[in-house]
Amino acid sequence: MPIIELQNVSKEYGKIKVLQDISLIFDKGEFVSVVGHSGAGKSTIIKLLTCEEKPSTGRIIVAGRDITQLKPSELPYYRRKIGVIYQDFKLLPQKDVYENVAYALEVCDYPSHDIKKRVVKVLELVGLSHRINNYPNELSGGERQRVAIARALIHNPKILIADEPTGNLDPVNTWEIMELLYRINRSGTLVILTTHNKTVVDRLKKRVVLMKGGRVVSDEKSGTYVI
Amino acid sequence: MNFRSIIRITKFGLINFWRNRWLSLAATLMMTITLLIISFFVLLNISVSTVSDSIRSRLDMEVYFFNDSITETKILALAQDLKSQSNVQEVHFVSKTEAKANFQNYELDPTIASQITDDFNPLPRSLKIKVKNPEKINEVSAFLKQTKYADIVCKEMRCMTSNSNQNQKVTQKLISTTRFVIRAGWGVGIIFVLVSILIILNTIRLTIFTRKDEIEIMKLVGANHAFIRLPFVVESILYGLLATIISLLTISIAIKFANPYMGKYLKIVNVDMTYLLREKLGLIILLQLTISLIISTFCSFISIRKYLRS
Numbered sequence: 001m002p003i004i005e006l007q008n009v010s011k012e013y014g015k016i017k018v019l020q021d022i023s024l025i026f027d028k029g030e031f032v033s034v035v036g037h038s039g040a041g042k043s044t045i046i047k048l049l050t051c052e053e054k055p056s057t058g059r060i061i062v063a064g065r066d067i068t069q070l071k072p073s074e075l076p077y078y079r080r081k082i083g084v085i086y087q088d089f090k091l092l093p094q095k096d097v098y099e100n101v102a103y104a105l106e107v108c109d110y111p112s113h114d115i116k117k118r119v120v121k122v123l124e125l126v127g128l129s130h131r132i133n134n135y136p137n138e139l140s141g142g143e144r145q146r147v148a149i150a151r152a153l154i155h156n157p158k159i160l161i162a163d164e165p166t167g168n169l170d171p172v173n174t175w176e177i178m179e180l181l182y183r184i185n186r187s188g189t190l191v192i193l194t195t196h197n198k199t200v201v202d203r204l205k206k207r208v209v210l211m212k213g214g215r216v217v218s219d220e221k222s223g224t225y226v227i
Numbered sequence: 228m229n230f231r232s233i234i235r236i237t238k239f240g241l242i243n244f245w246r247n248r249w250l251s252l253a254a255t256l257m258m259t260i261t262l263l264i265i266s267f268f269v270l271l272n273i274s275v276s277t278v279s280d281s282i283r284s285r286l287d288m289e290v291y292f293f294n295d296s297i298t299e300t301k302i303l304a305l306a307q308d309l310k311s312q313s314n315v316q317e318v319h320f321v322s323k324t325e326a327k328a329n330f331q332n333y334e335l336d337p338t339i340a341s342q343i344t345d346d347f348n349p350l351p352r353s354l355k356i357k358v359k360n361p362e363k364i365n366e367v368s369a370f371l372k373q374t375k376y377a378d379i380v381c382k383e384m385r386c387m388t389s390n391s392n393q394n395q396k397v398t399q400k401l402i403s404t405t406r407f408v409i410r411a412g413w414g415v416g417i418i419f420v421l422v423s424i425l426i427i428l429n430t431i432r433l434t435i436f437t438r439k440d441e442i443e444i445m446k447l448v449g450a451n452h453a454f455i456r457l458p459f460v461v462e463s464i465l466y467g468l469l470a471t472i473i474s475l476l477t478i479s480i481a482i483k484f485a486n487p488y489m490g491k492y493l494k495i496v497n498v499d500m501t502y503l504l505r506e507k508l509g510l511i512i513l514l515q516l517t518i519s520l521i522i523s524t525f526c527s528f529i530s531i532r533k534y535l536r537s
Contacts, residue, residue, distance in 0.1 A: 094246045
C-alpha cells in the first residue's frame with residue numbers, strides 16, 4: 001500500500017537541474033535506501049519530502065495528500081506526522097536530551113505528564129536513559145544521533161526519513177544506528193534512508209534506489225550499492 | 228493558544244534568557260543605555276521647563292507711588308482695575324511699613340538700614356503685579372499709561388515701573404531662549420530615540436541571528452510560528468523590564484549625587500532634582516516601560532520574521 005508517491009518530480013535551481021522526472025512509490029513498512037554519489041539528488045528528495053523545498057514540476061502524494069500544495073500554516077502539522085533524522089543531528093544546543101525530545105511534543109500541546117512518560121520510554125528504546133540531563137555538546141556523535149532518532153520517533157510516525165544519519169559516525173556507532181533503524185522498520189514504519197555507505201546498504205539487503213545526475217538509474221527490491 | 232501553551236512559552240523565554248545569559252546581558256545593557264538617554268532628555272526638559280517657569284514667574288511688574296499725597300483709596304482702586312485685566316494674575320499693595328520691612332530684610336549695612344525709621348520713611352508705596360503670561364507684559368504697561376490714571380501714575384512715574392521697555396527686551400530674550408532650549412531638547416530627544424530604536428533593533432537582530440539554526444530546527448520539528456516566535460518575544464520583554472529597573476536605579480543614584488551640584492550652579496532658581504524625580508517617578512517608569520516593551524516586542528517581531536519566512 002503506497003504511503004508516498006513521487007509523480008514526475010523535477011527540481012531546478014536556476015539552470016541547474018537537480019532532479020529530473022523522478023517517479024517513485026514507497027510502501028508502508030518498506031526499508032528503502034536511496035543511494036548515489038554526492039550531487040546525485042538524494043538530499044533534494046529528502047528536502048522535498050520534508051517540505052523544505054518545493055518541486056519545480058510534479059506532485060508528491062503523502063498519505064493521499066499532495067504536499068506540494070500545503071499552505072505555510074499547514075506545514076507544522078505535516079512535519080509532526082513524519083520523523084526526520086539528519087546527518088548533523090539538528091539538536092537544539094540550549095536544551096538537554098530530555099528537553100530536545102520533549103520539545104517535539106510540547107509544540108503539539110501534549111500535557112506534561114504524558115510527555116514525561118513518552119520521552120522516558122523513547123529514550124529507553126534508543127538506550128539513552130542515562131544521558132537524560134546532558135546537553136548535546138556533552139554527547140558523542142552516536143549518542144547525538146540517538147537523541148535525534150528518539151525525537152523523530154516520539155510521535156510514533158508511519159514514515160521515518162533518515163538523511164545520511166551515519167555520515168558523521170564511526171563504524172561501531174554506524175552499525176548501532178542502523179540496527180536501531182532496522183528495529184524501527186520491523187515495527188511497520190516506512191524508513192527512507194539516504195546514504196553513500198556501500199557496506200551499510202549491501203548488508204541490509206533491502207530495496208535500493210540508485211540515483212545519478214538527478215535521475216533514478218535503478219530500483220532493486222533487494223539490491224546492493226552498485227558503483 | 229491555550230493556557231498550557233502560554234505557560235510553556237513563558238517558561239521557554241525565561242529559560243532561554245538564562246541559558247543565553249551573555250547575549251541577554253548585552254541586549255539588556257544596550258536597552259538600558261537607550262532608556263538612560265531618553266530619560267536624560269526627558270528629565271533635562273522637565274528641569275529646563277521648571278527653570279523657565281520659575282524665571283517667568285519672577286517676571287512681574289512693580290508700580291511705585293513716590294507722591295505720598297496720593298490716597299491709598301486711589302491706589303487700591305487702581306489695584307482693583309488691574310485685577311480685572313485678563314493677563315493679571317495677582318496684585319499686591321505694598322504699604323510704606325511693608326516697604327520698610329522689606330528694605331530692612333535686605334542684607335544691607337546695618338547703619339544704612341537703621342536710617343529708615345517710622346518717622347523718616349522715604350520708601351514709596353507700590354503695587355506688585357504678577358502677570359499670567361510674561362510675554363504679554365506690555366499690555367499691562369499700556370493699561371497703566373491710560374490718561375485716566377495720569378494723576379496717580381504721573382508722566383515721570385511711568386518709567387519707574389520695574390518692567391520698563393528695556394527690561395522687556397531682556398524678558399523676551401530669556402523667554403525665547405528657554406523656549407528654544409525646550410524645543411531643541413525635544414528635537415534632539417526624538418533623534419536619540421530613533422537612533423536608540425535602530426541600535427536595539429540591531430542588537431535583537433543579532434541575538435536572533437546567532438540562533439537562526441535553532442529556529443530552523445524548531446520549524447523542522449513541527450513548531451508553528453507562534454511557538455517559535457513568542458519565547459523570543461518573552462526574552463525581549465525581559466530585556467526591557469530589566470533595563471527599566473537598571474536605568475531607574477542608575478538615574479536615582481546619579482540624581483542623588485548630582486543634586487547638590489545643580490543647586491550650587493543653578494543659584495538663580497531652586498531646582499530640586501530628587502523632588503522632581505519623586506514627583507515624576509510614575510511618569511518616568513511608565514515612559515521607560517512603554518518604550519522598552521514596545522521597542523523590544525516590535526524589534527523581536529521584525530527580527531524573527533525573516534527566519535520564519537525562509
